[in-house]
Amino acid sequence: MIDGFPDIECEFLGLMLQDKTSINAYRTRVPEEAFTNHVTRTIWQGMCALGASGTDLSVPALRETVTLNVEQARIPSVPSFLMACMQQAKGDLGLDELAEILCERALKTQISTFAGDLMKKITDGRAGAEEIALDGSAFLANLAAARRPVVGQSIHDAGKEAIRQMEEAQRTGQTRGHDWGIRSLDDLMGRIVMGDFGLLIGPSGHGKSAFARGLANHIAKREPVLTISAEEAPADISMKDLSARSGVSSQAIEANTINEAEFEALVVANQQQHGLQSFFEYTDDMRISNIEALIRAFKHRHGACGAVVVDTIDDIDPEEPRLGMTERVIMSCRKLDKLATKLRVPIIGLGQVKTIYNDRTDITLRLSDSYGGQAVRNKASWVVLMHRPQKKLADVLIPGASTEVEREKWKGLYDTWKDRAEFICAKRRRGPDGRNTKTGWSGPATAFFDLDDGGPMEDMF
Structure with a gap:
């Protein structure tokens, strides 16, 4: 447990660093709104940016990518916080389970926010029944689209991943498989x-x-x-x-x-x-x-x-x-x-x-x-x-x-x-x-x- 930071979010980030190849599978699935803490959200944004650029996910890469005021964030440094997340990632839940929890939490937040805004419009008399129905329909459609998994990977992106794997094999001296x-x-x-x-x-x-x-x-x-x-x-x-x-x-x-x-x-x-x-x-x-x-x-x-x-x-x-x-x-x-x-x-x-x-x-x-x-x-x-x-x-x-x-x-x-x-x-x-x-x-x-x-x-x- 890292004092002052959500356990689920820290554990998810720690597991992501341990299973680096999974970033592209999760960056389109877990929205940044799922992270309730500014530090964990900023780090997740950095991870997604690295994944989108084809850069290997690592503590040094995140140190260069993530910009945080460590005093305001109340952490010694980004690398030390990430290492603490990795140490915490030893629970019974895997990436899929943690991602599902984060997504469900983001969904509840979105629904709650939308419902609050809608109630305020109704109370203030700023929207009629037809407008409310249209807003609700659009919200649900956008919600469904956001939760729909991304289908397919471009041949260019697949090629970048293959080249990255070959470069890693050459760097480490290990052959594939x-x-x-x-x-x-x-x-x-x-x-x-x-x-x-x-x-x-x-x-x-x-x-x-x-x-x-x-x-x-x-x-x-x-x-x-x-x-x-x-x-x-x-x-x-x-x-x-x-x-x-x-x-x-x-x-x-x-x-x-x-x-x-x-x-x-x-x-x-x-x-x-x-x-x-x-x-x-x-x-x-x-x-x-x-x-x-x-x-x-x-x-x-x-x-x-x-x-x-x-x-x-x-x-x-x-x-x-x-x-x-x-x-x-x-x-x-x-x-x-x-x-x-x-x-x-x-x-x-x-x-x-x-x-x-x-x-x-x-x-x-x-x-x-x-x-x-x-x-x-x-x-x-x-x-x-x-x-x-x-x-x-x-x-x-x-x-x-x-x-x-x-x-x-x-x-x-x-x-x-x-x-x-x-x-x-x-x-x-x-x-x-x-x-x-x-x-x-x-x-x-x-x-x-x-x-x-x-x-x-x-x-x-």
């Missing part, structure tokens, strides 16, 4: 960028969740990452990472048969994870509206979100009645795609395959094996299919061989695919699809790696 942490997948899939909705589809037990954990940890070295799961609690997920980092057998951990040295190795492994911005949220409420609320709360708390992993899309409730499994998955993908664009966050959904994958007597993985197939592909920015043929050979094909010749055939393929995984690009919006690549697989580390590396890299655990 995230790499996969595995070079062969970078070549296959390109980069993961803001607003992407991607799908990682594969059979159960083939390592989807392990791969997603490694990818999340890789991205989390730069930006906070949120994993939302209805299948595993945070402690269970973390224990798998600790097992991988320490080399302590996961079976020994589960059976509670580890010795003192192994326990110490787990403690050291956990210390290595300190500062890694990888966060987990276990929930049995997988409604699409709750997923949106979780992402918004995460962005609000951490100020940024590098990616969101949803494990799995099969668990999502799209909040549409009377849908079968395939229709649920298709509708969930449609809504996740819109959500990724709306929140400007990459969302990576993990998807299962149907039993047809194991029923088929070969080691291929096809898009049609997934729930929704082509329909979910159409909604995604990218789709990667992944599996470990070695596992299907060991679990299904070799035990189910009807002849010795067939069994030997499968055993030969088993040796070929031992400790290997296949990734197939089923869709890539910004590049060619239909290609595939192989990676290594470490069972003890439950991690994938480039074959040239000979083993998993540390940040992929």
Whole structure:
């Protein structure tokens, strides 16, 4: 709380500074009349001016833009006031909720002012019934127009934003989006960028969740990452990472048969994870509206979100009645795609395959094996299919061989695919699809790696 200043207004300004790219979405939505304090209103005017000019929103830029008499305003300086606003922006409400409160407050003020003026005209006898009706109609029309969102962005403004992003990338030395942490997948899939909705589809037990954990940890070295799961609690997920980092057998951990040295190795492994911005949220409420609320709360708390992993899309409730499994998955993908664009966050959904994958007597993985197939592909920015043929050979094909010749055939393929995984690009919006690549697989580390590396890299655990 900043003494003498409205909490809602200060928190909104602080959040805006933390989520700088949102200024253009809100400067046409939140009127300056929503700010009841001269200082907060003047700062909001400065923010809107910076947004309109394409200038990055920052404390130094506002210091140059905003003109205030600090003695009359009763603040030490504009930068110190802005820093206080940013410190206050740690409540439960996000930008959308705060903007709605401010807009509603401005609306009430406008209506109250208009009603007061109208009553004065009536009392003074300065307006007849027809004039009052016309004034009221014009007021309501203007009010509706002001609250109607601005539609569309000019190609020039969009170009300015793209150039600004490129300049920022050059200044910071960071490239656009995230790499996969595995070079062969970078070549296959390109980069993961803001607003992407991607799908990682594969059979159960083939390592989807392990791969997603490694990818999340890789991205989390730069930006906070949120994993939302209805299948595993945070402690269970973390224990798998600790097992991988320490080399302590996961079976020994589960059976509670580890010795003192192994326990110490787990403690050291956990210390290595300190500062890694990888966060987990276990929930049995997988409604699409709750997923949106979780992402918004995460962005609000951490100020940024590098990616969101949803494990799995099969668990999502799209909040549409009377849908079968395939229709649920298709509708969930449609809504996740819109959500990724709306929140400007990459969302990576993990998807299962149907039993047809194991029923088929070969080691291929096809898009049609997934729930929704082509329909979910159409909604995604990218789709990667992944599996470990070695596992299907060991679990299904070799035990189910009807002849010795067939069994030997499968055993030969088993040796070929031992400790290997296949990734197939089923869709890539910004590049060619239909290609595939192989990676290594470490069972003890439950991690994938480039074959040239000979083993998993540390940040992929």
